[in-house]
Amino acid sequence: MSDKIIKKEELQDFLKALKKAHEVFVPAKEKDFYRFNPLTDENKGDLNFTNTRLSPKSLLFPQSERIFEYTLDEESSDAHIVKESSKDYPSTVIIGIRPCDAKAMRLVDVNFNNPEFKDPWWVKHLESMTFIGLGCNEPCSTCFCTSVGCGPFNEEGLDVLLFDLGENFLARALTPKGEELLKQGGVDKDANSGLKKKADELKIEAENKISSHVPTDKLKEKKVDDLFNAPFWDDIAFACINCGTCTFLCPTCWCFDVQDEITKKQGDRIRNWDSCMFPLFTLHASGHNPRPEKVQRVRQRFMHKLKYYVDKYNNGVACVGCGRCVKSCPVNIDIREVFSLMNDL
Amino acid sequence: MSDNPYLPHPVRIEQITIETEDKNLRTFKLVFLNKADEEKFTFIPGQFCEISIAGKGEIPIGIASSPTEKGFLLFTVNKTGVVTKYIHNMQEGDIIGVRGPLGNWYPWEAMEGKNVIVIGGGFAFTTLRSSIVYMLHPDNRNRFKDIIVVYGARSPGLLLYRQELAEWEKRDDIKFHITVDATDDPDWQYNVGFVPTITEQKITTSKDSYALVCGPPIMIKFTQPVLEKVGFKPEQIIMSLEMRMKCGIGICGRCNIGDQYVCKDGPVFTLAQLNELPKEY
Ligand SMILES: Cc1cc2nc3c(=O)[nH]c(=O)nc-3n(C[C@H](O)[C@H](O)[C@H](O)COP(=O)(O)OP(=O)(O)OC[C@H]3O[C@@H](n4cnc5c(N)ncnc54)[C@H](O)[C@@H]3O)c2cc1C
Ligand code: SF4
Ligand code: SF4
Ligand code: FES
Numbered sequence: 001m002s003d004k005i006i007k008k009e010e011l012q013d014f015l016k017a018l019k020k021a022h023e024v025f026v027p028a029k030e031k032d033f034y035r036f037n038p039l040t041d042e043n044k045g046d047l048n049f050t051n052t053r054l055s056p057k058s059l060l061f062p063q064s065e066r067i068f069e070y071t072l073d074e075e076s077s078d079a080h081i082v083k084e085s086s087k088d089y090p091s092t093v094i095i096g097i098r099p100c101d102a103k104a105m106r107l108v109d110v111n112f113n114n115p116e117f118k119d120p121w122w123v124k125h126l127e128s129m130t131f132i133g134l135g136c137n138e139p140c141s142t143c144f145c146t147s148v149g150c151g152p153f154n155e156e157g158l159d160v161l162l163f164d165l166g167e168n169f170l171a172r173a174l175t176p177k178g179e180e181l182l183k184q185g186g187v188d189k190d191a192n193s194g195l196k197k198k199a200d201e202l203k204i205e206a207e208n209k210i211s212s213h214v215p216t217d218k219l220k221e222k223k224v225d226d227l228f229n230a231p232f233w234d235d236i237a238f239a240c241i242n243c244g245t246c247t248f249l250c251p252t253c254w255c256f257d258v259q260d261e262i263t264k265k266q267g268d269r270i271r272n273w274d275s276c277m278f279p280l281f282t283l284h285a286s287g288h289n290p291r292p293e294k295v296q297r298v299r300q301r302f303m304h305k306l307k308y309y310v311d312k313y314n315n316g317v318a319c320v321g322c323g324r325c326v327k328s329c330p331v332n333i334d335i336r337e338v339f340s341l342m343n344d345l
Numbered sequence: 346m347s348d349n350p351y352l353p354h355p356v357r358i359e360q361i362t363i364e365t366e367d368k369n370l371r372t373f374k375l376v377f378l379n380k381a382d383e384e385k386f387t388f389i390p391g392q393f394c395e396i397s398i399a400g401k402g403e404i405p406i407g408i409a410s411s412p413t414e415k416g417f418l419l420f421t422v423n424k425t426g427v428v429t430k431y432i433h434n435m436q437e438g439d440i441i442g443v444r445g446p447l448g449n450w451y452p453w454e455a456m457e458g459k460n461v462i463v464i465g466g467g468f469a470f471t472t473l474r475s476s477i478v479y480m481l482h483p484d485n486r487n488r489f490k491d492i493i494v495v496y497g498a499r500s501p502g503l504l505l506y507r508q509e510l511a512e513w514e515k516r517d518d519i520k521f522h523i524t525v526d527a528t529d530d531p532d533w534q535y536n537v538g539f540v541p542t543i544t545e546q547k548i549t550t551s552k553d554s555y556a557l558v559c560g561p562p563i564m565i566k567f568t569q570p571v572l573e574k575v576g577f578k579p580e581q582i583i584m585s586l587e588m589r590m591k592c593g594i595g596i597c598g599r600c601n602i603g604d605q606y607v608c609k610d611g612p613v614f615t616l617a618q619l620n621e622l623p624k625e626y
Contacts, residue, residue: 067351070399080399080440081355081378116609117350117594224603228623255598258351258591260402267400274599281599282589285426290588290602290626300601303623308604 003191004182006169014185015039023092050140051098055251060125068269089128096134100320102157103150104251110313111254130181133158137206142323144212149316152206163199170199214339219310227307232341237298239331244275246325252318276300302338350594353397353442354382361437366502370468372421390475391613394445395593404428405590409471411478421471447593448612456555462548463494466540466560470505473559497524497540522547541567551576557583579617586612602626
């Protein structure tokens with residue numbers, strides 16, 4: 001894999017060159033927060049950001065996505081027959097995705113793309129994308145990626161990783177797709193050994209800046225029942241208002257609902273993000289609900305991420321330590337404390 | 346065509362049978378519109394499908410017909426919420442969709458050469474019907490030893506598949522015990538009593554046996570100790586669970602109990618497996 005150099009003043013040329021062949025998404029400031037928006041003449045992107053408020057999962061798992069369509073028009077020979085909606089999957093490049101969010105996609109991929117069933121939309125969205133990550137020189141106080149198998153310059157899930165070296169970016173191609181993209185964007189200058197060394201030092205420096213740590217080593221060996229019946233759930237859940245913010249922001253939360261919507265005689269089947277924080281999520285038609293109390297729903301969220309996922313996939317915890325849920329929870333429920341409580345039970 | 350696991354196969358409602366006197370249960374006989382879909386659709390008793398109604402949504406329903414019954418599928422639907430109410434108002438000839446088969450099945454290989462005890466209550470008898478028809482088929486009957494069934498409902502008018510019950514009751518290759526909680530019908534010729542009580546009278550040994558138990562939670566709660574008393578181990582007690590579902594293929598995250606998705610890893614579990622999972626269902 002090769003290390004190239006992109007001069008900062010040449011970044012826009014690089015992006016423009018990519019835009020000729022791909023859709024390009026860049027982090028953009030909207031009011032107080034960042035999000036990924038298409039690169040346009042007006043939106044040139046802004047890489048001076050910590051992270052986007054919403055995780056970029058919506059790029060390949062939209063909050064609301066039409067999956068099927070049908071007609072209810074009795075005159076039509078295919079009335080009531082549910083059909084696939086035609087959909088384009090244009091080649092898309094995501095610029096500046098953070099390593100934690102890229103790793104999150106790998107964690108979620110085991111759900112959507114498993115040996116028995118492939119979720120066609122997830123798989124096609126993912127295949128159409130190339131990820132150019134941006135390492136984090138200045139991780140923030142709520143980041144704990146290094147404790148959960150990730151890190152500020154983690155490479156998993158990325159095609160290219162950018163190191164911000166001040167005047168230049170060092171662009172490390174990690175996959176053939178990434179290599180090809182750099183070539184396409186006219187990036188051909190090799191990084192000299194001095195810059196390579198600087199990048200490696202930057203990585204270690206950034207890792208050392210992570211001040212937040214969580215324990216995970218004993219989660220796997222813990223008995224499910226012991227964790228499930230642990231005494232701490234009431235305390236953890238006490239202040240939760242079941243707003244669902246944590247699950248909507250989280251890059252590894254993937255639960256969804258499917259709904260039918262009709263306009264006149266045309267119908268769409270749509271899938272929407274859903275959340276285990278909502279009581280309707282598990283409500284049976286009979287009125288029975290396996291998780292009627294918020295404490296059960298809070299427990300589900302944490303047990304899923306830190307125990308069920310761990311046991312089912314043998315792939316670590318379903319959390320990349322991005323800290324979004326910690327930052328945005330209106331009542332300051334902190335998953336880092338839950339890590340400690342569960343791991344050290 | 347498509348191998349999209351969310352895409353339903355179009356089917357036509359061939360026949361609708363009102364099963365119970367309160368009219369809350371109807372059996373829908375469905376026929377595939379495309380021969381190719383029918384040929385690809387192979388299932389094993391215990392599995393379910395998502396019944397898909399354009400404009401309304403999808404509901405998981407157990408397959409009530411047996412793979413030995415060719416050319417159609419049967420589903421018996423209890424009227425409860427939005428989709429089930431809607432399908433109850435549909436007509437023969439209407440087009441809907443079927444997605445599946447989904448989930449796992451009763452442990453037929455393990456049950457081979459064994460006695461099979463079937464215990465059902467109320468309308469949770471659908472995949473048990475599938476199983477009984479399957480086992481009684483001449484190709485399969487000698488794969489199993491004794492087949493003993495206890496099936497009960499609150500009153501005679503609430504029993505499913507009444508004509509078939511009467512026929513099975515007369516056969517000598519299956520011991521069929523029909524029961525109702527109570528009845529004022531002077532001509533009632535079967536048992537009167539709750540399913541657990543009748544089970545206690547009729548099932549006296551667990552030797553070489555598996556018990557398939559489906560019914561309302563209260564029935565399961567009182568049947569379990571009866572079976573344990575005659576020596577059934579948790580490994581010999583098989584149950585089928587219900588959870589609210591959407592995708593039916595273990596992806597949407599809705600139906601988990603611990604690390605198991607009921608739609609994909611279930612719906613069939615042994616009591617031994619359930620004992621390992623959090624009690625959250
Ligand atoms: C494996 C399995 C097999 C089943 N077999 C049968 C059967 O043979 N006959 C029968 O009558 N019923 C069966 N059910 C229950 C049946 O699925 C629900 O009664 C039905 O989904 C209710 O839908 P509704 O739209 O009428 O209710 P609403 O309350 O309006 O439901 C809205 C949506 O919630 C979901 N939902 C609600 N309740 C349930 C539930 N209990 N289980 C799963 N999803 C639910 C469905 O997606 C439904 O479309 C089975 C359930 C499961 C999980
Ligand atoms: S963000 Fe906080 S309050 Fe809202 S559902 Fe999550 S834990 Fe509860
Ligand atoms: S820190 Fe919170 S939002 Fe980020 S991955 Fe972990 S659980 Fe999700
Ligand atoms: S119904 Fe979607 S995971 Fe089970």
